[in-house]
Amino acid sequence: MIPINRPDISPLDLETYFQLKFSKFESGKYIKNLESDFANLFGEDYYALFTASAKLSLYLLLNVLNLKGNIITSPLTCYSALNPIIATNNTPHYIDINKNSFLLDENLVEKYISKNDKAIMAISLGGCASDLEKLRIIADKHKIILIEDCAQALGSKYNNKLLGSFGHFAFFSFTKHLSLVGGGMLISKNKSVINQIREIQNQLDEIPKELLEYRFERDFVESKLGIKDVNEFYTKKFLQKKQDYKENNPVDIFNAKHVMCKPNDLQAGMILKQLERLNNIVENRRKNRDLIADKLSTNKKIIFQADLGKSSFAKLYITTPYENKEVITKLVNLGIDAKQLTKSHGIYFQESIDKTKYLFDDSIHKCTNYLMLHDKIVELPLSSKMNTNEIQYITSSINKLIS
Numbered sequence: 001m002i003p004i005n006r007p008d009i010s011p012l013d014l015e016t017y018f019q020l021k022f023s024k025f026e027s028g029k030y031i032k033n034l035e036s037d038f039a040n041l042f043g044e045d046y047y048a049l050f051t052a053s054a055k056l057s058l059y060l061l062l063n064v065l066n067l068k069g070n071i072i073t074s075p076l077t078c079y080s081a082l083n084p085i086i087a088t089n090n091t092p093h094y095i096d097i098n099k100n101s102f103l104l105d106e107n108l109v110e111k112y113i114s115k116n117d118k119a120i121m122a123i124s125l126g127g128c129a130s131d132l133e134k135l136r137i138i139a140d141k142h143k144i145i146l147i148e149d150c151a152q153a154l155g156s157k158y159n160n161k162l163l164g165s166f167g168h169f170a171f172f173s174f175t176k177h178l179s180l181v182g183g184g185m186l187i188s189k190n191k192s193v194i195n196q197i198r199e200i201q202n203q204l205d206e207i208p209k210e211l212l213e214y215r216f217e218r219d220f221v222e223s224k225l226g227i228k229d230v231n232e233f234y235t236k237k238f239l240q241k242k243q244d245y246k247e248n249n250p251v252d253i254f255n256a257k258h259v260m261c262k263p264n265d266l267q268a269g270m271i272l273k274q275l276e277r278l279n280n281i282v283e284n285r286r287k288n289r290d291l292i293a294d295k296l297s298t299n300k301k302i303i304f305q306a307d308l309g310k311s312s313f314a315k316l317y318i319t320t321p322y323e324n325k326e327v328i329t330k331l332v333n334l335g336i337d338a339k340q341l342t343k344s345h346g347i348y349f350q351e352s353i354d355k356t357k358y359l360f361d362d363s364i365h366k367c368t369n370y371l372m373l374h375d376k377i378v379e380l381p382l383s384s385k386m387n388t389n390e391i392q393y394i395t396s397s398i399n400k401l402i403s
């Protein structure tokens with residue numbers, strides 16, 4: 001099976017992991033270095049806070065901002081980007097996606113923005129960028145906050161500037177381009193908010209060691225063997241031991257010990273080392289994405305997600321004229337682990353939790369592009385270390401299936 005994303009692991013990552021795991025070091029040293037290195041990527045006036053995950057970065061940020069209103073965002077996203085909004089008593093205000101970029105349509109925001117909207121959250125799905133400068137201008141004009149969800153956009157650029165540079169706040173995940181131990185990062189020029197969140201985070205317990213061991217083992221197995229469902233197997237194994245939350249309850253998720261926690265130095269040390277290879281990883285992902293796009297360029301039924309910037313391609317999305325379930329079943333039968341947006345995404349996620357309790361806005365019904373594309377989008381495998389045979393096999397299979 002060609003996996004959806006084979007984690008890019010170098011022998012140095014393994015060496016670093018075991019060195020850090022078995023050595024005693026000055027606590028907090030690597031976290032401090034990682035935060036200052038990361039902030040410097042954006043400029044001297046930025047502050048960074050290393051967190052246990054992207055979703056926790058957003059949850060803590062929204063708690064401190066205490067907005068209590070609507071947050072404009074895209075309906076095409078994953079539950080990790082919506083849960084923190086709901087769990088902090090805010091309401092997602094969905095505005096439609098652009099049918100080419102699959103991202104929040106910046107040209108519709110001014111049309112639908114209302115006085116209850118307290119923030120815009122731009123989600124750079126797949127690492128692709130919309131017109132973030134325009135979104136910032138709209139946010140500033142209406143005196144609301146622009147938050148960039150860069151969970152899938154580490155290393156992506158727009159107008160030659162890193163994604164994360166456009167919002168008042170931005171958060172990242174280290175579980176997409178990087179692997180093995182995970183973590184998140186929140187950045188901003190607002191020192192006071194970052195420090196308030198740091199204070200709250202300092203009170204939390206450290207991330208459970210068994211969670212890091214589980215992630216390490218899962219990514220290692222996945223990268224070496226490419227076994228289908230390895231993620232599911234390990235997730236079940238881990239959650240069975242720690243069955244302390246109901247998956248569909250956004251509030252419960254943030255009460256779980258392995259979510260509401262602070263990251264540790266082992267994670268920071270690993271990420272510091274892996275960031276040295278980020279440009280190389282991004283370059284290879286871009287190269288492989290371009291090879292796939294090139295080989296499918298004559299197939300007019302396949303449309304690739306458009307990018308206004310220079311994506312680091314955490315994910316590779318296409319649309320076809322057919323139902324994605326059908327296309328994916330056929331691809332999986334051919335050994336290509338394509339994915340569809342599942343019940344944990346967009347409207348399905350909204351329907352899966354208690355609407356009355358969480359007071360969802362009915363804006364979803366105005367999202368005609370989203371409703372049209374949701375069941376047509378297919379995520380194709382993309383990895384930095386894909387080989388040419390795999391690319392050839394994926395593209396020729398798709399050309400045979402969709403002609």
Ligand SMILES: Cc1ncc(COP(=O)(O)O)c(C=O)c1O
Binds near residue numbers: 053077123172174
């Ligand atoms: C768009 C988006 N936002 C947020 C997250 C949450 O990232 P993390 O797993 O680091 O909490 C994800 C992860 O899947 C994501 O895809």
